[in-house]
Structures are given as C-alpha cells and as structure tokens.
Amino acid sequence: MNRLASWLFTPMPVARVAVLRLLVFAFVIIDVLFLHTSGWYHGQADPVWYEPLVMGEMLHLPPASVLLVEVLKWGCVIAAALALTGRAPRLLGWTVAVCWIWYQYVAFSYGKVDHDRADFVVALALLPTVGLAHLSDKRRSEAAGFALRAVQMAAIATYFLSAWAKLRFGGLEWVNSATMVRAVVRRGTPWAEWLLEIPFTLHWFQWVLMAAELTAPVIFLLSEKWRRRAVAAWFAFHAMTYAAITIAFWPHLVMMLAFLPLEEYANWLRARWGRTRIGRWWSERGLSSGAEPPGVSTPASRPGAGVG
Amino acid sequence: MNAGEGQSGVLRLSRLGRAWRAGLVVALTALFCAGSLVGNDHWWPFSPWRMFATSQAATGSVWSTGIEVRTADDPNTWVPARLTPENVGVNRAEVEGRIPQIQADPARLGTLAASHARLRPGSAAWLGLRVVRHKIIVVDREPTGEVETDVLAEWSAP
Incomplete structure (x- = not known):
C-alpha cells in the first residue's frame, strides 16, 4: 500500500504542470473553435433529435439552443484564454472544465458519443488541484505528481478499456473480423485505399492493435527511456490512423504529453528564443515572462503556494 | 491542506490532501470500470x-x-x-442511430430540411429528403465493388 501511495504521489516538477496546463487550455480554444464543432451545430438542430444522457437527466440539462451553444463555446474560449495567464488556476481551470464538459454533452446528446474524449475530463478536473504553478518553478511537488499521474492513468486506461470494449461488444472474434475494412470503406483516405486490396494488412493490424491496447499499462513499468519510446510509438499509431481514416483522438493526444519532461522542452525553447534577435530585444525591455527564479518574486513560487 | 516544503525541497501534501486525492482516484476508477463493464453510451464520460x-x-x-x-x-x-452538422445540424452516426424512429415518423426528416435552410440560407430549398442505405458487399474482408442501395424513409414538403 505504501508503494502504491508513493507511486501515486511521486513528486514531479511543478513547472511540468504549468506547461501541460498551457497546452491543455490552448487545446481547448482550438478544439471548440475548429476541431469539435458538432455541439455548436446542435444549436441549429430540432430538439426532436435530443436524447439526454444520464448526466443530463441527473442535472436536468436542456436541449441545445443557439443561445446555449454560443454561451458554452465562448465561455470555453474566454475562460481558457484567461487560464493561460496562470492566474486563479482553480477558479478559471474549473470554469473551463464545466464549460468544456457541458459543450461536449451538447455534442453527444444527439445520438452519437465520441468515445475518445472522456479521459480529457480527468485532466480538466485535476490539473487545477495543483494550484499556482509557474513555468520557472524549479521545485517538485506531490500535488503536481498526483495530477500528472492521474492524467497518465486516464490516458492509458483509454487504451486498455477500449480493448476491453472490443472484447465486450465485438467478442474474441473481433481480431478476425472486418472492422478495419469497414472503417476504411466508410472513411478511408486515398492513402489507405490500397490496404483494401491487400486485406491481410488490416487483419494483422487488428491483432497488433488488440495486443498493444491490452498491454498498454506496462508503460508504467518501463524505464524512462523506453517510456518515451512507447509514447512516441502511440503518437505514430495515431498519426497513421489519421492518415488512413481522418480520425484523431485530439484531447487524448494532449493527455499523452503528461508522460514527457515538458518543462525541459519549454526551457530549451525559451533558451533558443532568448538567442534570437527578437528574443534579446524582448528581454532587454523587461518583457520576458516567467524568468524569475522560484522562491523570490512570483506568487507561484511562495513555498507551498496553492498546493493542497 | 499542504504540509509545506520539506527539507528535500519537495512540496509535500498533508494527510487530508493525500486522502481526498486517493479517494477521488478510487471513485473515478470505479466509475470508469463500471462503465466499461456494464455501462453504455449514455454513461458518458x-x-x-x-x-x-x-x-x-x-x-x-x-x-x-x-x-x-x-x-x-x-x-x-x-x-x-452531405449528412454533416454543417449542412443539416446532425451527423451521419446520429441519423443512423435513429432509423427506427425515422421510419415510424418520416416527418422528422423535415426538421433536417429546416435546419439546412437556417444553416445554408443561400442554397436552394429542399422539397424532399430521403434516407438511403448503401450496402457495400465484402467477401473475405475485400470489397467486391458491388453496392446495393435501399431507401429507408422519405419525406416531401407539404
């Protein structure tokens, strides 16, 4: 039990949470404006198509209307833009969470649920629990470790539980079915149509996918080097899926970034930026952001600030 | 709820801070597993x-x-x-999931024409709309090229 607790609360860099939050909130803006817009269009659909989910029945959520989808869409954008500043992380973070989850509910309560978007709820709900987190904070915290671990677990659960769903709904014969053929016939791109002429490729792919999904939790037992390689392999898989059938599990891809040393990448980018002419001009005028050492002047760097 | 910065420079959580987080993980794990074991789409997330x-x-x-x-x-x-949200307010999968209701009440298709008129005010009005199902024949995981098409429901503007 103690080993499980120390794994769940492994101290991790506070700055990693700061970077992941930036990516999550930037993604929310891109997502509601460009990637997942069916919720907005449901504001134009007749309420006869509305089919409340359990969440909607419990919370008495109404069918979509033009006003509701506009409020949720722009609520997401404004709250996420403010959250990008790093201020009021709990208030703004949970406002983003409520708006985004409700907007997804509007999208999914018309008869079709996109099954890849549930794990992102965990990121939106738990990343604010870390409190203030600054990009240049050098410390590690258990609260950051917990939030990152929870995001990692939700992302990996997506793979394992989707294999479980294949066994539950498709049965053992799923691996020998023509499910991937069906996907390519219905949504295949020119890049993928040749696969239909060589049917064993899609057949074998189903075996590989099932094996990869069932063994996905092994990622937590790997060394850091192999863990990053596993994440890279999953990104390659998702890139291939997008090329073949134009389906990408966008929020899930953001979640997978929780496995990576994001604060190191951010530092590297900032160093590169500082060497450019514009970057030097920027810092000479005191416009550089987040360069203060932790423990000195930023609210986030007060010992213990916002953690708990 | 924060126990503060330890000697190692690591920000520790208080017992309470750890307890509610651990409880939340147990609750979320139970909900996600229950959804996968016995739940359905209506359980989202x-x-x-x-x-x-x-x-x-x-x-x-x-x-x-x-x-x-x-x-x-x-x-x-x-x-x-095009059966897309941009064109009629709902997408293909959403219509596919309601075929029995549409067949029982084809007038429901008129709402798609109304949504189209709102979303595409510059396009010609739709006087009739029908749902068709294409059956693409597959033999041993390979499409034969043969396609059968059935009309499942039809609506005409009154």
Whole structure:
C-alpha cells in the first residue's frame, strides 16, 4: 500500500504542470473553435433529435439552443484564454472544465458519443488541484505528481478499456473480423485505399492493435527511456490512423504529453528564443515572462503556494 | 491542506490532501470500470471506450447511410446531400442511430430540411429528403465493388 501511495504521489516538477496546463487550455480554444464543432451545430438542430444522457437527466440539462451553444463555446474560449495567464488556476481551470464538459454533452446528446474524449475530463478536473504553478518553478511537488499521474492513468486506461470494449461488444472474434475494412470503406483516405486490396494488412493490424491496447499499462513499468519510446510509438499509431481514416483522438493526444519532461522542452525553447534577435530585444525591455527564479518574486513560487 | 516544503525541497501534501486525492482516484476508477463493464453510451464520460469495437463479419456487407434531396432548383431529381452538422445540424452516426424512429415518423426528416435552410440560407430549398442505405458487399474482408442501395424513409414538403 505504501508503494502504491508513493507511486501515486511521486513528486514531479511543478513547472511540468504549468506547461501541460498551457497546452491543455490552448487545446481547448482550438478544439471548440475548429476541431469539435458538432455541439455548436446542435444549436441549429430540432430538439426532436435530443436524447439526454444520464448526466443530463441527473442535472436536468436542456436541449441545445443557439443561445446555449454560443454561451458554452465562448465561455470555453474566454475562460481558457484567461487560464493561460496562470492566474486563479482553480477558479478559471474549473470554469473551463464545466464549460468544456457541458459543450461536449451538447455534442453527444444527439445520438452519437465520441468515445475518445472522456479521459480529457480527468485532466480538466485535476490539473487545477495543483494550484499556482509557474513555468520557472524549479521545485517538485506531490500535488503536481498526483495530477500528472492521474492524467497518465486516464490516458492509458483509454487504451486498455477500449480493448476491453472490443472484447465486450465485438467478442474474441473481433481480431478476425472486418472492422478495419469497414472503417476504411466508410472513411478511408486515398492513402489507405490500397490496404483494401491487400486485406491481410488490416487483419494483422487488428491483432497488433488488440495486443498493444491490452498491454498498454506496462508503460508504467518501463524505464524512462523506453517510456518515451512507447509514447512516441502511440503518437505514430495515431498519426497513421489519421492518415488512413481522418480520425484523431485530439484531447487524448494532449493527455499523452503528461508522460514527457515538458518543462525541459519549454526551457530549451525559451533558451533558443532568448538567442534570437527578437528574443534579446524582448528581454532587454523587461518583457520576458516567467524568468524569475522560484522562491523570490512570483506568487507561484511562495513555498507551498496553492498546493493542497 | 499542504504540509509545506520539506527539507528535500519537495512540496509535500498533508494527510487530508493525500486522502481526498486517493479517494477521488478510487471513485473515478470505479466509475470508469463500471462503465466499461456494464455501462453504455449514455454513461458518458464513464461510457465504455467502444471506438471500432463491434465485429464486422469478414463476409457480408458494410452499411453506409446517407441522404438524398430534391431541391427547388430541380424538383424531380434526387441528388446526394452531405449528412454533416454543417449542412443539416446532425451527423451521419446520429441519423443512423435513429432509423427506427425515422421510419415510424418520416416527418422528422423535415426538421433536417429546416435546419439546412437556417444553416445554408443561400442554397436552394429542399422539397424532399430521403434516407438511403448503401450496402457495400465484402467477401473475405475485400470489397467486391458491388453496392446495393435501399431507401429507408422519405419525406416531401407539404
């Protein structure tokens, strides 16, 4: 039990949470404006198509209307833009969470649920629990470790539980079915149509996918080097899926970034930026952001600030 | 709820801070597992992760549903129209999931024409709309090129 607790609360860099939050909130803006817009269009659909989910029945959520989808869409954008500043992380973070989850509910309560978007709820709900987190904070915290671990677990659960769903709904014969053929016939791109002429490729792919999904939790037992390689392999898989059938599990891809040393990448980018002419001009005028050492002047760097 | 910075420079959590987080993980794990074991799509976000989870028979037919419309520009000809949220407010899967209701009450298709008129005010009005199902024949996981098309429901503007 103690080993499980120390794994769940492994101290991790506070700055990693700061970077992941930036990516999550930037993604929310891109997502509601460009990637997942069916919720907005449901504001134009007749309420006869509305089919409340359990969440909607419990919370008495109404069918979509033009006003509701506009409020949720722009609520997401404004709250996420403010959250990008790093201020009021709990208030703004949970406002983003409520708006985004409700907007997804509007999208999914018309008869079709996109099954890849549930794990992102965990990121939106738990990343604010870390409190203030600054990009240049050098410390590690258990609260950051917990939030990152929870995001990692939700992302990996997506793979394992989707294999479980294949066994539950498709049965053992799923691996020998023509499910991937069906996907390519219905949504295949020119890049993928040749696969239909060589049917064993899609057949074998189903075996590989099932094996990869069932063994996905092994990622937590790997060394850091192999863990990053596993994440890279999953990104390659998702890139291939997008090329073949134009389906990408966008929020899930953001979640997978929780496995990576994001604060190191951010530092590297900032160093590169500082060497450019514009970057030097920027810092000479005191416009550089987040360069203060932790423990000195930023609210986030007060010992213990916002953690708990 | 923070126990503060320890001697190692690590920010520790208080017992309470750890306890509620551990409880939350247990609750979320239980909900996600229950959704995967016995839940359905209506449980979202705890619904089963069933992307491409059904088994498609290696020999049989792949179904693809679409709509065809008669427009005010050419009232006697059925032409395919895009079954997308941008065009009619709902997408293909959402219509595919309601075929029994549509067949019981084809007037429901009129709401798609009304949504189209709101979303595409510059397009010709739709005077008729029908749902068609294309069956693409597959033998041993390979499409034969043969396609059968059935009309499932039809609506005409009154």
